[in-house]
Amino acid sequence: MSALLEIEDLVVEYVSDERAVRGADRVSVSIGEGEILGLAGESGCGKSTVANAVMRLLKEPARISGGAVRFDGQDVLRMSTERLRDWRWRETAMVFQSAMNSLIPVMRIGDQIADIFTTHEKMSKRAARAEAVRLMELVRIDPARLKAYPHQLSGGQRQRVVIAMACALRPRLLILDEPTTALDVVVQQEILAEIKQLQAELGFAVLFITHDMSLMLELSDRIGVMYAGRIVELAPAAALRQGARHAYTQALLGAFPSITGPRERRVGLAEGTRFTDIGDLVEVAPGHFVAPGDMTVRTEGNR
Amino acid sequence: MSTQEKTPAVRIRGLDKTFAHGGFRARRKVRALNAVDLDIGRGEIVALVGESGSGKSTLARCIARLESPDSGSMEVLGEDVLRTQRRRATKAYRSDVQMVFQDPFGSLNPTQRIEHVLARSLHLHGKARPDIRAQLVELIESVGLPAEVLASFPHELSGGQRQRIAIARVLAVEPQVILADEPTSMLDVSVRIGVLNLLARLRDERGIAILYVTHDLASARYLADRIVVMNQGTLVEGGESLALLDAPRHPYTQMLVGAVPDPERTTPFDPDERRRYRTQIAAWAEAPSERVTIDDASGHWVWKPKEAAHV
Numbered sequence: 001m002s003a004l005l006e007i008e009d010l011v012v013e014y015v016s017d018e019r020a021v022r023g024a025d026r027v028s029v030s031i032g033e034g035e036i037l038g039l040a041g042e043s044g045c046g047k048s049t050v051a052n053a054v055m056r057l058l059k060e061p062a063r064i065s066g067g068a069v070r071f072d073g074q075d076v077l078r079m080s081t082e083r084l085r086d087w088r089w090r091e092t093a094m095v096f097q098s099a100m101n102s103l104i105p106v107m108r109i110g111d112q113i114a115d116i117f118t119t120h121e122k123m124s125k126r127a128a129r130a131e132a133v134r135l136m137e138l139v140r141i142d143p144a145r146l147k148a149y150p151h152q153l154s155g156g157q158r159q160r161v162v163i164a165m166a167c168a169l170r171p172r173l174l175i176l177d178e179p180t181t182a183l184d185v186v187v188q189q190e191i192l193a194e195i196k197q198l199q200a201e202l203g204f205a206v207l208f209i210t211h212d213m214s215l216m217l218e219l220s221d222r223i224g225v226m227y228a229g230r231i232v233e234l235a236p237a238a239a240l241r242q243g244a245r246h247a248y249t250q251a252l253l254g255a256f257p258s259i260t261g262p263r264e265r266r267v268g269l270a271e272g273t274r275f276t277d278i279g280d281l282v283e284v285a286p287g288h289f290v291a292p293g294d295m296t297v298r299t300e301g302n303r
Numbered sequence: 304m305s306t307q308e309k310t311p312a313v314r315i316r317g318l319d320k321t322f323a324h325g326g327f328r329a330r331r332k333v334r335a336l337n338a339v340d341l342d343i344g345r346g347e348i349v350a351l352v353g354e355s356g357s358g359k360s361t362l363a364r365c366i367a368r369l370e371s372p373d374s375g376s377m378e379v380l381g382e383d384v385l386r387t388q389r390r391r392a393t394k395a396y397r398s399d400v401q402m403v404f405q406d407p408f409g410s411l412n413p414t415q416r417i418e419h420v421l422a423r424s425l426h427l428h429g430k431a432r433p434d435i436r437a438q439l440v441e442l443i444e445s446v447g448l449p450a451e452v453l454a455s456f457p458h459e460l461s462g463g464q465r466q467r468i469a470i471a472r473v474l475a476v477e478p479q480v481i482l483a484d485e486p487t488s489m490l491d492v493s494v495r496i497g498v499l500n501l502l503a504r505l506r507d508e509r510g511i512a513i514l515y516v517t518h519d520l521a522s523a524r525y526l527a528d529r530i531v532v533m534n535q536g537t538l539v540e541g542g543e544s545l546a547l548l549d550a551p552r553h554p555y556t557q558m559l560v561g562a563v564p565d566p567e568r569t570t571p572f573d574p575d576e577r578r579r580y581r582t583q584i585a586a587w588a589e590a591p592s593e594r595v596t597i598d599d600a601s602g603h604w605v606w607k608p609k610e611a612a613h614v
Contacts, residue, residue: 042491042492042493043462043491140574184354184355184518185354185518185519185520185559185562185563185564186354186558186559186562188562188564189561189562189564189572190572190574190577192572193571193572193574196571211491211492212492212564213492214521214563214564214565214566215564217564217566218564218565218566218568237566241566251493252492252493254496255492255493255494255495255496256492256521257496257499257521257522257524257525258521258565259520259521259524259548259560259563259565260549260565260567263524263525263544263545265500266496266500266525267496267497267500268492268493268494268495268496268497269493269494270497
């Protein structure tokens with residue numbers, strides 16, 4: 001089976017006068033047609049950097065200094081500006097962190113959705129409005145709300161609208177960067193269920209980025225865990241649930257108390273823990289990859 | 304002393320708070336707190352859980368005296384504070400009751416070294432000892448950070464370290480009550496548990512009473528001795544953490560528990576069931592209700608409609 005998205009040895013550097021910091025460091029991962037791949041890790045680990053590199057959205061001082069990104073065999077990093085404009089949204093769409101604040105506050109929801117169809121599909125206004133109604137129904141919001149301005153919707157509704165807009169042109173890949181972080185658990189669950197349902201109906205693949213391991217385990221088929229720009233473990237969700245091999249993955253999983261079972265003391269990652277010399281992924285079980293490396297705990301000094 | 308030990312650290316009865324919002328002509332009132340009764344024992348951690356907008360932060364801010372309730376009574380460490388400190392809290396109150404906020408990035412002055420931040424709290428509240436350097440080292444070590452951190456500026460520290468500094472600053476004034484409003488929600492996951500463990504240690508070693516405000520039920524279950532659940536300004540259920548979450552009786556608590564991400568869950572999310580919950584929660588909120596004890600041993604109670612024969 002060929003992959004829909006292939007990321008190979010991707011290196012992204014943040015360059016300043018004095019030095020270059022690797023935001024993503026030799027990252028290799030692929031996503032199959034209709035697969036949900038999760039990228040987990042903490043702030044600064046490079047998960048959003050990878051997503052932005054795939055979308056070619058990185059801006060100075062970030063630059064892609066190595067590797068390849070292929071979408072259905074095409075080299076994304078070499079696409080012309082025109083091809084890129086067409087590819088984004090139509091074939092790959094992205095929902096950003098706190099995307100619910102990305103709606104234009106002075107424009108009605110309906111006009112913002114219709115814009116996608118008039119701009120990308122050259123539809124008439126009337127046809128675009130009909131499509132907007134269909135999209136609202138898809139995410140179960142009353143189409144009457146198309147007349148509303150963003151501030152008249154709740155945070156959860158705004159997030160639904162943004163997700164619906166991302167799905168508008170039926171992309172084959174949807175990138176979701178922390179799509180529910182700013183939302184309550186109750187709304188979060190509703191939105192994730194909606195994403196799952198949309199995925200079942202429309203069949204797109206998902207690159208799902210979050211720091212919340214319990215969400216990730218619930219939604220993803222496969223999970224990659226990132227640390228300091230590198231993927232330290234890559235495995236099917238079920239395999240991680242049963243037994244994560246890398247100490248960092250274990251710490252991430254251990255950091256979440258459970259809502260059931262005995263109440264026992266948990267420890268996260270000790271302050272000052274560092275993983276260094278992270279090697280390339282090695283297959284330790286079928287489909288389960290772990291990167292070798294060293295772990296140190298610095299007890300003195302903090303900088 | 305013996306009577307002091309028996310009284311809870313915080314004892315709230317019938318607390319009401321209404322906010323008015325909207326335009327000049329179409330002014331609407333929102334009941335943020337509705338006849339709230341709550342005790343927090345000395346050396347006890349009580350988690351206050353609910354969705355955003357449920358009123359949980361308002362309750363914490365009322366206890367911190369950052370908001371004034373409309374009516375009700377509030378005894379803190381045995382003193383009826385709404386009566387004796389009517390207009391504003393005394394300095395002594397501010398040292399007894401301290402608040403830890405959600406954002407460890409915004410709560411520290413970026414231009415001051417950590418030692419200055421902490422020393423200032425000690426001086427302001429008259430807690431500084433002649434050997435202040437040793438006192439600062441003790442303080443920083445009590446929150447699990449090395450003494451070197453004292454010379455740092457806030458931007459040189461991680462979020463988890465900064466939240467520990469915020470807690471150290473709170474400890475500097477030797478409080479008896481700490482109000483922690485979502486103290487870990489902005490922290491990276493691997494250090495969150497460390498901050499929770501630190502709060503548990505403060506309870507165990509210093510007998511500090513803690514109100515832990517959160518929407519994260521799993522962390523509430525992990526940390527708190529008791530949980531109280533708030534929906535639209537009303538406390539709807541309470542009891543010992545495990546007893547409450549293992550068998551929630553109020554539809555609102557049941558919905559919250561069902562929404563916690565759980566990889567072990569086998570049944571998929573059902574939007575119809577969610578709608579049924581919402582309908583039932585609304586019906587319960589409308590009906591004249593009473594507080595019913597479910598189980599004496601665990602102190603489990605629920606606020607439920609009087610007519611309902613079964614929960």
